[in-house]
Amino acid sequence: MTAQNSGRAQNSWRARTRLVHGGTERSRFDETCEAIFQTSGYVYQSADECEAAFANDGSRYVYSRFRNPTVAMFEDRIAAYEGAARAFATASGMAAVNAALMCQLKAGDHIVAPHALFGSCLYIVKDLAPKYGIRTTLVDGTDLEQWRAALSQPTTVVFLESPSNPCLEVVDLRAIAELAHAAGARVVVDNVFATPVLQRPLQLGADVVVYSATKHIDGQGRCLGGVVLCDNAFAELLHPYLRHTGPALAPFNAWLLLKGLETLELRVAAQVASAAAVAGFLEGHPAVAKTIYPGLESHPQHALAQTQMSGGGPLVCFEIKGGKPAAFRAMNALELILISNNLGDSKSLICHPGTSTHQRLTDAERARVGIGPATVRLSVGLEDADDLIADLDQALARSVG
Numbered sequence: 001m002t003a004q005n006s007g008r009a010q011n012s013w014r015a016r017t018r019l020v021h022g023g024t025e026r027s028r029f030d031e032t033c034e035a036i037f038q039t040s041g042y043v044y045q046s047a048d049e050c051e052a053a054f055a056n057d058g059s060r061y062v063y064s065r066f067r068n069p070t071v072a073m074f075e076d077r078i079a080a081y082e083g084a085a086r087a088f089a090t091a092s093g094m095a096a097v098n099a100a101l102m103c104q105l106k107a108g109d110h111i112v113a114p115h116a117l118f119g120s121c122l123y124i125v126k127d128l129a130p131k132y133g134i135r136t137t138l139v140d141g142t143d144l145e146q147w148r149a150a151l152s153q154p155t156t157v158v159f160l161e162s163p164s165n166p167c168l169e170v171v172d173l174r175a176i177a178e179l180a181h182a183a184g185a186r187v188v189v190d191n192v193f194a195t196p197v198l199q200r201p202l203q204l205g206a207d208v209v210v211y212s213a214t215k216h217i218d219g220q221g222r223c224l225g226g227v228v229l230c231d232n233a234f235a236e237l238l239h240p241y242l243r244h245t246g247p248a249l250a251p252f253n254a255w256l257l258l259k260g261l262e263t264l265e266l267r268v269a270a271q272v273a274s275a276a277a278v279a280g281f282l283e284g285h286p287a288v289a290k291t292i293y294p295g296l297e298s299h300p301q302h303a304l305a306q307t308q309m310s311g312g313g314p315l316v317c318f319e320i321k322g323g324k325p326a327a328f329r330a331m332n333a334l335e336l337i338l339i340s341n342n343l344g345d346s347k348s349l350i351c352h353p354g355t356s357t358h359q360r361l362t363d364a365e366r367a368r369v370g371i372g373p374a375t376v377r378l379s380v381g382l383e384d385a386d387d388l389i390a391d392l393d394q395a396l397a398r399s400v401g
C-alpha cells in the first residue's frame with residue numbers, strides 16, 4: 001500500500017493494474033536517504049494538492065525538468081561545500097556554461113573573455129553570442145592592461161577559466177573581479193581545472209561559478225554533468241532559463257555525482273601530489289622542451305597561483321622535443337597512461353590538444369594560447385605516481401625519431 005494509493009480500492013485492483021501501481025513511492029522521501037528518484041513526474045493526493053504545488057512555486061517537486069529529489073541532493077551538497085547560496089545542476093558542463101551566460105545576456109550586451117578558453121566555451125562567446133547581437137572582446141588573460149582596455153566600455157559579463165585549458169594560464173581573479181564590477185559586469189568563472197577543492201572563485205570576487213561535473217566531481221569517467229553556483233539574485237535569472245529550456249541533469253547521473261563528491265577532496269589531493277611529482281620529473285627531462293605546471297616556480301604566474309589556489313592542480317602541460325611526430329611517438333609508446341581528450345578521471349589521460357580539443361582553431365589562434373605541435377596535456381589520475389613517471393620515462397625515450 002503506497003501513500004498515494006491509500007484510501008483507494010487497491011485490494012480490488014486486477015493483476016495488470018498492480019503491475020503498474022504496486023509499490024510505487026513517487027513523491028515522499030526521507031531527507032536522510034540518497035535514493036535515485038528515477039522519475040520524470042510526481043503525483044498528488046488530490047487535485048487540490050496539485051493546484052497548491054503549482055501556486056507555491058518551488059516548495060514541492062512537480063516535474064523533473066524543474067526539480068528532482070536526487071538532483072536537489074547533489075545541488076545542496078555542492079552548494080554547501082563551495083559556500084554558495086544556490087546550485088543548479090545541468091546535463092553537461094557546456095549546458096551549465098551556456099545557461100550561466102545566456103540567461104543574463106541580451107542583444108547589445110558586451111562579453112569580455114580571454115582567448116585561452118575550452119573550445120566549446122570559445123564557440124559560445126566568439127561564434128554563438130554575436131549571432132544574437134552580443135559583442136565579444138577577447139583578451140590575453142594574463143595581461144591586466146588588455147583587461148583594463150576591454151573593460152573601459154560597459155560590459156555585462158566577464159567569462160574566464162583559470163587555470164586555462166590546456167596551457168594552464170592563471171588569471172588574476174581578484175583583480176579581474178574588481179575591474180569587471182567597476183564596468184558593471186558579472187564575473188562567471190569556469191573552475192574545472194582548479195576543481196572546487198583548490199580554488200574558491202566566489203571568495204575571490206566572482207559572482208557565478210560553473211563546473212563540468214563530468215571531470216573531477218564525478219572523477220571516475222562515468223557520466224556527464226554540470227553545475228552553476230550563484231547567489232539568490234542570480235538564481236532569479238538562471239532558474240526560469242533552466243526550467244524552460246530544459247538542460248536538466250538525469251537523476252541517475254545526479255546520484256553518481258552526489259557520491260563522487262564524497263571522495264572529491266581525497267582524490268584531488270592525491271592527484272595534485274602525483275601531478276607535482278610528474279611535473280618535477282618532466283621539467284628536468286632531456287626529451288621535454290617545456291613543462292607548464294602552476295605549482296612549479298618556472299610557471300609565469302606561479303606566485304599568483306599560490307595566492308588563489310591551494311595547490312598546483314591535477315593537470316600538467318608539456319612540450320616534447322621534436323615536434324608533432326615526437327609527441328605522437330611518445331603518446332603511442334605509453335603503456336599505462338591512456339590517450340583521451342577527456343580529463344579528471346581516476347585513470348591518467350593524455351591528449352594532444354592541437355589535433356583533438358583545439359583542432360578547429362587556426363594555427364595562429366593555437367599559437368596565441370601556447371598550443372604548439374608538440375604540446376601535450378596530462379590529466380593525472382589515481383595511479384601510483386612512480387608508475388606514471390616510469391611510463392612517461394620509457395615513452396619519452398621512444399619519442400626520439
Ligand SMILES: *Cc1c(COP(=O)(O)O)cnc(C)c1O
Pocket residue numbers: 092093094095097118120121161165190192193211212213214215224225226
Ligand atoms: C570539459 C570542460 C567543459 C565542458 O564540460 P562537458 O561536461 O564536457 O560539457 C567546460 N569547460 C572546461 C574547462 C572543460 O574542461
